């Protein structure tokens with residue numbers, strides 16, 4: 001698959017997962033947050049429009065409060081996320097400031113998909129920040145979202161949230177950064193012989209059967225939710241990448257059309273047929 005089309009992507013949503021924000025269950029990866037802030041700032045200053053969806057509220061909260069396990073009570077989970085989200089944003093603000101880039105926080109619940117007014121308001125808020133050259137940093141509002149029958153406002157993981165945001169802002173590309181290089185034919189953490197898949201043109205049952213769950217205590221989605229996000233992006237004829245967050249500069253390569261990670265995009269022939277219809 002020729003990746004030159006990625007060179008033309010102007011509006012890009014970048015999602016980073018808990019596994020990448022954290023070095024271990026209790027240690028925040030400050031260097032990673034710094035490098036990511038540098039990359040996002042550089043892209044924005046080159047004329048791209050960047051929206052960052054960052055997980056890590058729960059992980060950073062656990063590090064701040066010295067907790068090694070996810071608390072079982074909802075009230076404790078909320079407190080953890082509340083402490084963690086402000087600590088996470090304070091880190092981002094500090095690092096982005098170093099690169100002379102302003103950022104603004106937006107916290108969401110599923111209200112944005114369930115209520116058109118909320119959807120529009122959210123769209124206005126993000127576009128207003130982008131028009132002022134400010135990078136929106138988005139997470140779920142973990143301290144208040146709930147998962148009760150009859151009233152569920154929780155996304156629960158950020159792959160879905162990132163795809164919702166990418167659709168909302170009509171992004172050209174969603175980049176999901178994780179602790180793996182991309183989609184493998186089976187979980188590389190349990191199968192060392194697994195092979196990386198470089199391109200997926202359709203999410204079929206074979207592809208879905210490759211995906212397993214999350215890889216650490218505080219992350220929640222795993223590969224299954226990343227494939228669902230890819231399915232959503234492909235259904236609106238947009239592209240998605242899964243790539244490693246090990247060195248965030250890989251985003252420069254991706255946007256230069258170089259081979260990295262797994263690209264999800266309908267093939268040219270299919271996009272052409274749809275265009276002709």
Ligand SMILES: Nc1ncnc2c1ncn2[C@@H]1O[C@H](COP(=O)(O)OP(=O)(O)O)[C@@H](O)[C@H]1O
Pocket residue numbers: 016017018019020055177178179180182183184185186187188189210211212213214215216219220221222223224
């Ligand atoms: N087929 C697969 N290819 C790659 N990773 C997989 C696969 N199946 C399951 N995984 C798991 O998905 C994890 C990434 O998802 P997740 O733990 O939610 O991370 P993140 O915090 O980046 O969202 C990997 O660490 C790996 O353990």
Ligand SMILES: N[C@@H](CCC(=O)OP(=O)(O)O)C(=O)O
Pocket residue numbers: 016017018019054055056057058059139140142156157158159214218219220221222
């Ligand atoms: N909103 C949560 C994200 C939860 C989560 O684990 O997401 P992810 O690592 O993207 O699977 C947080 O900030 O901790």
